[in-house]
Amino acid sequence: MSVLLRRARPDDLGAIMRLERDTFTDDAWPEDTMRRELASEHGYYLVAVDGETDAAAAPDAVFGYAGLLAPRGSGQGDIQTIAVEPAHRGAGLGRVLMQALIAEARRREAVHVFLEVRADNPVARGLYASLGFTELGVRPRYYRNGVDAVLMRLEVPQTVTRPADARPADPIEETQS
Ligand SMILES: CC(C)(COP(=O)(O)OP(=O)(O)OC[C@H]1O[C@@H](n2cnc3c(N)ncnc32)[C@H](O)[C@@H]1OP(=O)(O)O)[C@@H](O)C(=O)NCCC(=O)NCCS
Secondary structure, eight states, rough: OEEEEEOOOOOGGHHHHHHHHHHTTTTOOOOOHHHHHHTTTTTEEEEEESSSSSOOOTTTEEEEEEEOOOTTTSSSEEEEEEOOOGGGSSSHHHHHHHHHOOOOOOTTOEEEEEEEEEOOHHHHHHHHHHOOEEEEETTTOSSTTTEEEEEEEEOOOOEEOTTTTTTTTTTTTEEEO
16 A cells, blocks of 8 residues: 655645544544634645545544644644554654655745643654654643644754765755745
8 A cells, every 4th residue: 555645635625624523532623723724825735645546535544633723924733733644654654744844935935933732742843852852841731632742843854965976064955945
């Protein structure tokens, strides 16, 4: 099976909401909120689907999704959400989704990307830290069941292209795509 990442479409809403409700049992977004997110001109939502049988009509077609909010010109972005179906976790999909959102934030000229994560979610916190996010502070009892939110920020890295044997101090080309 090949996994394909593509922009979310309005007809992915049902599959996204199934995964949303299964994943965030206490804090799932209402369907109307997710519909607005998918339609927002400032948003960028990706879904991970089976690359061979991609059919949004299939109820279980979406293995994962992630969303960025980054109005052009604001200089900032927010990771709105990310979820990967349990059967597909641990295979690198969450990291690829995050990297794709960060790349889009860079294309929109965001300098910083922010997110909030539950304090009791070491897997997500580990993923974000490994991508360069640092912890800015805590919002006490932010989530419905009294769990703190940890606020994190990434300084969006420039893309740097250099020959494989060049020293890190000698970039030959620096691009902001
Ligand atoms: C967080 C989540 C999206 C990660 O997706 P994933 O596809 O499993 O992640 P990856 O396989 O790309 O792993 C990325 C990193 O996460 C961390 N991680 C993944 N599985 C882990 C585990 N079982 N224990 C500890 N850390 C783990 C590691 O840092 C890992 O990097 P590494 O493989 O280089 O060590 C997924 O676990 C998920 O959907 N969780 C439920 C929803 C959620 O918590 N969303 C975040 C809300 S802020």
